Amino acid sequence: MKFDLYATVILDQKKLKPLDYGVPSHMQTDVAEGSRVLVSLRKQVCKGTVLYVRKKSALKSVQPLLEVLMEKQKIPEDLFALANWMSKYYATPLRKCLNCILPSAVRDDKNAKQKIFIKRSISKPKLIGVCAELRAKHPSQASICEEMLKHDNGIFLSDLLNETKVSMSPIETLIKNGILKKELHTIDRTHLMNDEYFQTLPKTLNDEQQACFDSISKSLKSNEFHTHLIHGVTGSGKTEVYLQLMQQAIDDGKSIIMLVPEIALTAQTIERIKGRFQTGVAILHYRLSDGEKLDAWRNIMNGKVNIVVGARSALFSPLSNLGLIIVDEEQDGSFKQTDDMPCYNARDVSIVRAKLNKCVAILGSATPSLESYKNAKEGKFHLNKMTTRAAKSQLPTVSIIDMRLDREGSTHHRFFSQTLLTKMRQRVALGEQVILFLNRRGTYSTLKCEKCEHVLECPHCDCTLTFHKSEHHLSCHLCGYTLTPPPTVCPSCHSGETIKFKAPGTDQIERSLNAMFPDIRTLRMDGDTTRKKGSHDRLFKQFRAGKADVLIGTQMIAKGLHFPSVTLVGVLNSDGSLNIPDFRSFENVFQLITQVSGRAGRSELPGEVIIQSRIPEHDIFKYASTEDYVGFYHSEIKSRKMFHYPPFSHLIKITFSGPEEKATFEFGKAFHEALLTKLPAEFTLTPTVPCSLSKIKDRYRFQFFLKGEKVMIASKLIAKFDAETKRPKDIGVVIDVDPRDSL
Numbered sequence: 090m091k092f093d094l095y096a097t098v099i100l101d102q103k104k105l106k107p108l109d110y111g112v113p114s115h116m117q118t119d120v121a122e123g124s125r126v127l128v129s130l131r132k133q134v135c136k137g138t139v140l141y142v143r144k145k146s147a148l149k150s151v152q153p154l155l156e157v158l159m160e161k162q163k164i165p166e167d168l169f170a171l172a173n174w175m176s177k178y179y180a181t182p183l184r185k186c187l188n189c190i191l192p193s194a195v196r197d198d199k200n201a202k203q204k205i206f207i208k209r210s211i212s213k214p215k216l217i218g219v220c221a222e223l224r225a226k227h228p229s230q231a232s233i234c235e236e237m238l239k240h241d242n243g244i245f246l247s248d249l250l251n252e253t254k255v256s257m258s259p260i261e262t263l264i265k266n267g268i269l270k271k272e273l274h275t276i277d278r279t280h281l282m283n284d285e286y287f288q289t290l291p292k293t294l295n296d297e298q299q300a301c302f303d304s305i306s307k308s309l310k311s312n313e314f315h316t317h318l319i320h321g322v323t324g325s326g327k328t329e330v331y332l333q334l335m336q337q338a339i340d341d342g343k344s345i346i347m348l349v350p351e352i353a354l355t356a357q358t359i360e361r362i363k364g365r366f367q368t369g370v371a372i373l374h375y376r377l378s379d380g381e382k383l384d385a386w387r388n389i390m391n392g393k394v395n396i397v398v399g400a401r402s403a404l405f406s407p408l409s410n411l412g413l414i415i416v417d418e419e420q421d422g423s424f425k426q427t428d429d430m431p432c433y434n435a436r437d438v439s440i441v442r443a444k445l446n447k448c449v450a451i452l453g454s455a456t457p458s459l460e461s462y463k464n465a466k467e468g469k470f471h472l473n474k475m476t477t478r479a480a481k482s483q484l485p486t487v488s489i490i491d492m493r494l495d496r497e498g499s500t501h502h503r504f505f506s507q508t509l510l511t512k513m514r515q516r517v518a519l520g521e522q523v524i525l526f527l528n529r530r531g532t533y534s535t536l537k538c539e540k541c542e543h544v545l546e547c548p549h550c551d552c553t554l555t556f557h558k559s560e561h562h563l564s565c566h567l568c569g570y571t572l573t574p575p576p577t578v579c580p581s582c583h584s585g586e587t588i589k590f591k592a593p594g595t596d597q598i599e600r601s602l603n604a605m606f607p608d609i610r611t612l613r614m615d616g617d618t619t620r621k622k623g624s625h626d627r628l629f630k631q632f633r634a635g636k637a638d639v640l641i642g643t644q645m646i647a648k649g650l651h652f653p654s655v656t657l658v659g660v661l662n663s664d665g666s667l668n669i670p671d672f673r674s675f676e677n678v679f680q681l682i683t684q685v686s687g688r689a690g691r692s693e694l695p696g697e698v699i700i701q702s703r704i705p706e707h708d709i710f711k712y713a714s715t716e717d718y719v720g721f722y723h724s725e726i727k728s729r730k731m732f733h734y735p736p737f738s739h740l741i742k743i744t745f746s747g748p749e750e751k752a753t754f755e756f757g758k759a760f761h762e763a764l765l766t767k768l769p770a771e772f773t774l775t776p777t778v779p780c781s782l783s784k785i786k787d788r789y790r791f792q793f794f795l796k797g798e799k800v801m802i803a804s805k806l807i808a809k810f811d812a813e814t815k816r817p818k819d820i821g822v823v824i825d826v827d828p829r830d831s832l
């Protein structure tokens with residue numbers, strides 16, 4: 090068949106090169122780059138995206154496109170360009186990048202929730218007549234008519250069945266006889282306009298906030314691409330600045346994306362935004378069902394929404410007239426996708442999307458990533474500083490406790506220094522609140538034999554098993570394997586009574602505290618206590634309402650929370666992460682201590698932070714205890730430069746996984762060797778070695794790193810090489826450009 094136009098289509102599901110299809114004349118006006126289409130392939134109907142439309146095809150005969158999916162499914166131009174950029178930068182096939190941008194709920198569209206709606210097909214007076222006629226012989230039909238008379242505009246079938254308590258068959262009969270009719274109505278499950286939030290008014294900005302606002306406001310007005318870094322200490326009022334800039338963008342008819350770390354997507358954050366903007370806000374979080382996601386996407390497409398707040402994937406919201414992208418806590422690891430390709434960092438992709446839209450990107454943080462701060466210092470980003478807390482509060486005082494000296498007392502005392510215990514009691518006696526931070530959940534994360542040093546590990550993964558006292562089992566936090574009850578005899582040397590729990594988790598800390606001070610009320614927040622939907626918010630509310638004196642938690646409590654009566658924060662083990670041999674480990678510890686400290690003294694009551702450590706002389710504590718980011722930056726950037734680590738170079742991590750150890754390693758090694766022969770000399774490769782978690786869920790894992798400056802060149806080479814390499818079916822390869830760590 091001959092066509093005037095040909096569309097090159099990339100299919101969603103099939104790993105094939107893009108294919109040409111003819112555009113039938115009646116579709117010509119509807120088909121463009123990014124259009125979603127149905128095509129046939131070997132008698133199957135497939136969905137795909139149009140890459141481009143041309144007058145010619147190299148093929149002699151092509152099939153016609155079957156259908157253009159509804160206009161609302163077209164991938165907007167900027168997102169289409171973004172997918173192309175991601176494909177190149179992250180060495181990932183375009184098909185996967187398109188699938189990443191278009192949520193599966195939208196791609197499949199099977200979840201458009203439709204409900205049957207019943208209306209009358211005859212006039213009201215006629216229905217009254219019919220109702221009277223049916224009364225004697227068909228009472229159930231009559232009661233349906235009666236109910237219908239109460240609903241002039243019709244009623245959902247489910248409600249009708251509920252009200253009348255009849256079966257389907259009398260309704261079917263009435264429909265067959267032309268008295269009632271069925272319609273399909275699409276339901277919006279986002280409840281956009283229903284929530285009510287207490288409205289807050291803009292605050293008068295202080296001088297530093299105002300300067301920051303003015304500088305960014307100027308960029309917004311320019312309608313040009315600009316990136317601003319706001320380096321503001323915890324509590325400096327970054328959120329207020331965001332809100333006022335958002336207002337300005339809205340007033341100018343622009344739309345906004347705000348990204349926040351996954352765990353900061355709490356009721357408290359949502360309240361602050363919805364309290365200012367009552368309508369047009371969509372909150373996208375991972376707990377949304379596919380249906381809710383689809384509806385939210387439609388509302389964004391239709392322009393009902395002009396502010397989207399969410400975790401990393403919210404960046405791909407199809408907003409038109411984008412004016413502002415905000416990335417709060419820009420250094421946060423949750424902006425990076427690591428398990429699936431494309432392994433993108435939403436912070437970096439935000440900047441590219443802002444550039445494509447000639448709009449403004451704001452990165453905000455109390456502890457910017459070294460990458461961003463370096464960019465700001467070199468003038469690629471505008472640097473805005475906020476050095477004081479906004480509300481009437483001071484930065485907390487921080488003291489470091491040497492745990493090598495403070496080891497007296499009972500078992501319970503092992504986890505707490507005397508200083509921390511004394512201060513905790515004092516604060517609680519004054520009616521103030523305390524937060525204790527520990528980066529480990531469960532009761533104990535290690536069970537170790539003191540005689541032969543044997544440690545109990547998961548049989549499917551390369552990690553230790555964690556003891557959970559309330560379930561009385563050992564469990565693997567990677568794969569969910571459990572062992573009940575925990576062994577009392579060492580499985581290796583078979584000696585009894587030498588097998589001991591080590592490394593306490595949040596659960597044990599709570600138990601110890603309760604044992605020492607039965608009158609202190611505790612709450613615990615970690616992966617175990619927040620598993621159920623809504624439990625997160627419930628625990629926050631309880632603590633905020635003063636239902637507990639001490640909140641014990643993991644990572645989860647470090648970010649963005651605002652508890653006015655918390656005056657003391659204790660960091661129980663700060664050292665663990667410092668010993669991890671990763672180029673970013675000092676940066677991570679610095680960020681964590683700063684963020685946790687930021688939870689103390691956020692109102693008029695002065696705050697205090699106690700950090701327990703076995704290596705208190707470490708430089709990191711000097712900087713963290715004074716929230717001296719700039720000092721930290723200068724010291725850390727020196728060592729990064731010396732070892733040629735990011736931000737002075739880029740890393741690409743290539744991970745191989747497979748069910749057989751030897752075959753996986755051999756494949757990785759062959760890949761490594763072949764790549765090496767093609768690589769320009771400016772790049773280096775590390776050897777292929779087992780990953781630091783060398784086995785997860787019975788799959789063995791190996792990796793190597795590429796290091797170099799021109800990341801696009803390397804990505805292109807690797808992608809090409811990966812596409813050309815024949816890979817056994819059971820071996821997986823993940824290419825991670827700019828990985829979070831070098832582990």
Ligand code: ADP
Nearest residue numbers: 292293294295323324325326327328329479480
């Ligand atoms: P950050 O996000 O920088 O950690 P927040 O935006 O949470 O800081 O602000 C900290 C506190 O200061 C909040 O309670 C906020 O309401 C208050 N605040 C912010 N700006 C002002 C202002 N200009 N005047 C008074 N209070 C302010």
Ligand code: ZN
Nearest residue numbers: 538541579582
């Ligand atoms: Zn043993």
Ligand code: ZN
Nearest residue numbers: 547550565568
């Ligand atoms: Zn496991």
